[in-house]
Amino acid sequence: MTIRMARPDRGQHFRPRLHCLKKLEAIVVEMQDTTSGVKGSEQKLNVTTIPHVITGKDIIAWITNKMKTTPEEGQTFGTMLVAYGYIYPLQNHKKLVMCNDTSLYRFQTPYFWPTQKWVAEDSDYAIYLAKRNIRKKGMLEPYEQAHYNHLHEWLNHKWDFIVMQATEQYKAGKERKKPDRVVFDCQERAYWIVNRPPCRTHSAMDNSPDRLIDPNSEEKIPFDMYRRMNLFYQQAIMRSKVKSSVSLGALTKYITTYKTHDSFLAPCLPSNPWQTDNDTYWTLNMRRVDVPTKMRVERWSFSLFELLSDLRGRDDFKIFLKKEFSGENMAFWEAAEELKWGTASSMTSKAETIFKTFLAPGAPRWINIDGRTMGLTVKGLDHPHRYVLEAAQTHVFLLMKKDTFFRYLKSPVYKDIQKKAQNPETHNFSPAQLEQNAQNRSLGIHPITFWEQEEVEKAKAAAASVPVDVKALMSKLDRKK
Numbered sequence: 001m002t003i004r005m006a007r008p009d010r011g012q013h014f015r016p017r018l019h020c021l022k023k024l025e026a027i028v029v030e031m032q033d034t035t036s037g038v039k040g041s042e043q044k045l046n047v048t049t050i051p052h053v054i055t056g057k058d059i060i061a062w063i064t065n066k067m068k069t070t071p072e073e074g075q076t077f078g079t080m081l082v083a084y085g086y087i088y089p090l091q092n093h094k095k096l097v098m099c100n101d102t103s104l105y106r107f108q109t110p111y112f113w114p115t116q117k118w119v120a121e122d123s124d125y126a127i128y129l130a131k132r133n134i135r136k137k138g139m140l141e142p143y144e145q146a147h148y149n150h151l152h153e154w155l156n157h158k159w160d161f162i163v164m165q166a167t168e169q170y171k172a173g174k175e176r177k178k179p180d181r182v183v184f185d186c187q188e189r190a191y192w193i194v195n196r197p198p199c200r201t202h203s204a205m206d207n208s209p210d211r212l213i214d215p216n217s218e219e220k221i222p223f224d225m226y227r228r229m230n231l232f233y234q235q236a237i238m239r240s241k242v243k244s245s246v247s248l249g250a251l252t253k254y255i256t257t258y259k260t261h262d263s264f265l266a267p268c269l270p271s272n273p274w275q276t277d278n279d280t281y282w283t284l285n286m287r288r289v290d291v292p293t294k295m296r297v298e299r300w301s302f303s304l305f306e307l308l309s310d311l312r313g314r315d316d317f318k319i320f321l322k323k324e325f326s327g328e329n330m331a332f333w334e335a336a337e338e339l340k341w342g343t344a345s346s347m348t349s350k351a352e353t354i355f356k357t358f359l360a361p362g363a364p365r366w367i368n369i370d371g372r373t374m375g376l377t378v379k380g381l382d383h384p385h386r387y388v389l390e391a392a393q394t395h396v397f398l399l400m401k402k403d404t405f406f407r408y409l410k411s412p413v414y415k416d417i418q419k420k421a422q423n424p425e426t427h428n429f430s431p432a433q434l435e436q437n438a439q440n441r442s443l444g445i446h447p448i449t450f451w452e453q454e455e456v457e458k459a460k461a462a463a464a465s466v467p468v469d470v471k472a473l474m475s476k477l478d479r480k481k
Contacts, residue, residue, distance in 0.1 A: 028086045056103040088190030112191040120195035126151040130166035143198040271427035277437035287311045294421040304405040320413040328365040336393040351384035
């Protein structure tokens with residue numbers, strides 16, 4: 001009887017980018033060099049001696065020395081090798097990270113490397129789980145048991161064949177020496193942990209639509225693409241150029257301004273929720289939180305775009321405009337945004353409401369824009385579309401940017417929120433606390449529920465900001481009398 005090994009078949013498609021993984025593999029091969037690579041040794045795992053075992057700190061030290069980088073970046077690179085399945089942990093196999101300690105790892109055999117271009121099929125995974133079920137006598141891990149039950153139902157038409165293959169592989173494995181059998185079991189389990197990860201675990205092998213593209217196929221560029229490229233290059237040649245010194249100066253200024261607000265360049269306060277499983281950072285930075293953080297308030301001062309992009313900052317800006325009795329520009333800008341991003345069915349009614357509220361002669365919240373822009377906007381409202389208010393909205397935005405924004409930064413409203421802003425202290429979690437955080441991880445608020453809450457708040461704010469018709473109110477009171 002021919003034994004079908006649990007090795008995925010060759011497929012037409014390839015998951016991650018080939019050239020990047022080839023570079024990773026070159027480094028992994030160099031790490032396994034007997035003279036200049038990471039030194040391995042025999043280690044006992046339970047009662048079995050495993051050959052060629054390496055520790056996490058040895059791997060990180062080799063990467064740090066080879067790439068002339070910091071231990072933190074070396075650990076990040078090592079974690080990437082583990083996530084792609086080139087190195088696998090021997091002890092905590094479900095935790096695909098590289099620890100800078102004496103944790104034990106082994107190099108994965110090239111048979112299971114991602115660049116082999118084999119698709120991890122459900123039938124192969126079912127054979128693997130059935131084999132583990134036989135070996136463990138039905139004691140699979142919870143996520144494996146869930147996958148096993150699902151595949152049993154999904155592949156019920158060929159389950160007899162799957163069980164037969166699993167049985168034959170199990171018998172063939174028992175004929176090997178125990179160290180070889182343990183090593184192969186670890187390699188196979190590491191492969192499926194990467195390609196069929198547990199629930200709520202990120203997989204590095206499923207990162208983009210590029211994995212569905214065959215990297216070996218030659219892309220055929222149509223004639224129309226060449227025509228468009230030619231037109232683009234002609235326009236690029238005719239475009240006015242900026243001196244490199246001016247461009248570099250602007251880039252330097254931008255980096256200097258935003259470097260403390262970039263999570264890749266500066267640490268998150270109080271801690272990075274993706275690393276610590278503590279959601280305090282997200283709670284403090286919710287879109288309409290009562291008291292924002294100091295860094296968030298500081299970012300509002302960078303530009304009017306940053307202020308309006310933050311809903312909490314926009315609310316604060318509205319308070320300032322209300323005190324100055326000049327909130328019509330902000331209201332018009334928000335109405336134009338709702339028209340731009342709203343549903344197509346409500347476009348006509350929204351355009352009519354905006355015209356009556358802001359643009360019509362004698363409108364209750366008439367905005368002051370130049371005659372040419374007003375004429376173009378009013379003419380465009382005869383056949384409204386999403387961007388019919390683009391010119392008027394840009395004009396209003398520039399008016400607020402040149403005048404109102406700078407007065408807001410000097411106002412007591414902004415200075416008061418600066419004083420009240422929170423400055424959270426950095427969390428210093430121990431390894432035990434990090435493990436506890438991971439166990440107590442919650443799903444958080446569902447995005448649809450969060451969106452519904454925002455819509456209710458937006459409706460209340462819109463109802464409160466509607467101008468009161470004094471004549472209608474007085475006539476209503478007269479009728480009651």
